[in-house]
Amino acid sequence: MITFAHATKRYGPTTALDDLTVTVRPGSVTGLLGPNGAGKSTALRLALGLDRATAGDVTVHGIPYRALRHPLRTVGAHVDARAFHPGRSARAHLTALARYNRIPARRVDDVLGLVGLSDVAGKRAGGFSLGMAQRLGLAGALLGDPEVVLLDEPVNGLDTDGVLWLRGLLRDLADQGRTVLLSSHLLSELEVTADHVVVLGRGRLLADLPIADLVGRDAPVVVRTPDAPAPLADALVEIGHHPQVDGHGLTVDGVDVTLVGDLAHALGLRVHHLAPAPVTLEARYLDLVADDVQYRARPEERIA
Structure with a gap:
């Protein structure tokens, strides 16, 4: 479980997250939505202890991430598809993570098989396509068999088969009682993957409810x-x-x-x-964030 309790983050005069109070619960896939600049990345960084909140608290199972005894065994995170040394092989990258976090070496082959990289485990990760890099990042997130899984745009670069595989994986993780939080701009995919949505706009909470309630409301x-x-x-x-x-x-x-x-x-x-x-998640989302889009192109301006 991830809990944001009046979490606020300011960078100088800019308020990136404004008094966010929300609980991401186990047993479901929760989608974190919002336009660019809404505070999604800031929320993820606070949850992972990469930034400190200006006010309020963010905890995992009631404990700040920095205080977790075994972080990778508690929270599996994938927030950067290229967060590995390009000269290392996929197996070497995961082996280093396992050793540093005191995770049994046998787990490396387990997750390589889980994400479909067993056949390329010995190849340098720097030569991987974006989709393969995403799979390696997911392997790292799952290495510690964590109770909480936090992913930022995990679908980017995956082919159709990969998207279907990831959808099933996330569903399995949630069905096992784990907490799954993912940020994504692909609303059509979230509509068939997530159970619950948290929508942010200009750092503020706009919605926190099951997708079925959001899509079915006032239809x-x-x-x-x-x-x-x-x-x-x-x-x-x-x-x-x-x-x-x-x-x-x-x-x-x-x-x-x-x-x-x-x-x-x-x-x-x-x-x-x-x-x-029928009402789509995209339509409801656009209604919610209509007044909170910071970066909007002007339709009257055309490329010469």
Whole structure:
């Protein structure tokens, strides 16, 4: 479990993280989202003890990272795809990590096999593609069989097979009761990987809830009927709603789908389709951060 308790970080006059209070719980995959400059990297650095909070606390299982007796066995982190000596082989890199952290040498081959690098374990890591480097970083994160896994943009550089593999790996880790926190800009991937999202904007907490609640919240209800939808529309207006009629269908916001179905039944309306409209994580995310995007291109400016 990772706990941010009123965590604030200032760099001179700039507040990178502003009174963040959130708990990343075990047993689920939590996505950390936000536009550039939102404070995601700062939050990860505080969790890993790479920076000290200006105010508040960040702890792992109630203990600051710097005070952990066996850091790599408690927290497995992958925040830089090229965080290795380019002249070392993949096996040599992991072996050095294992020795420094008193992890059995046999674990090196275990994680090399887990991430699919066994066949290239003896090659210099400096020649690895971005996807292979990501796999090596993940191997390092998992080397100590940690209870907490913290990853920054782990999907970058992975091919389709690699993305599917990583998705399954993260799901397995969460199902084993581990705490999994990953930062990513690939919202379509997070939508099928994460259970929970924490959204930041300009250092502030914008949302902390299950993805299902965020995507399903206030979804408009869509009705399709071979009959004239006007009577149903009128009934909805009478109870304070504002449906939009389109041919043999209508769309209405802020109403429970069961209520709409009951009204249609009471009016004797034949219904061929009745369901909340599909809403993506990307759409909800863009709504949340609309006022917090710091770096926005001007559409009127074009490359000459």
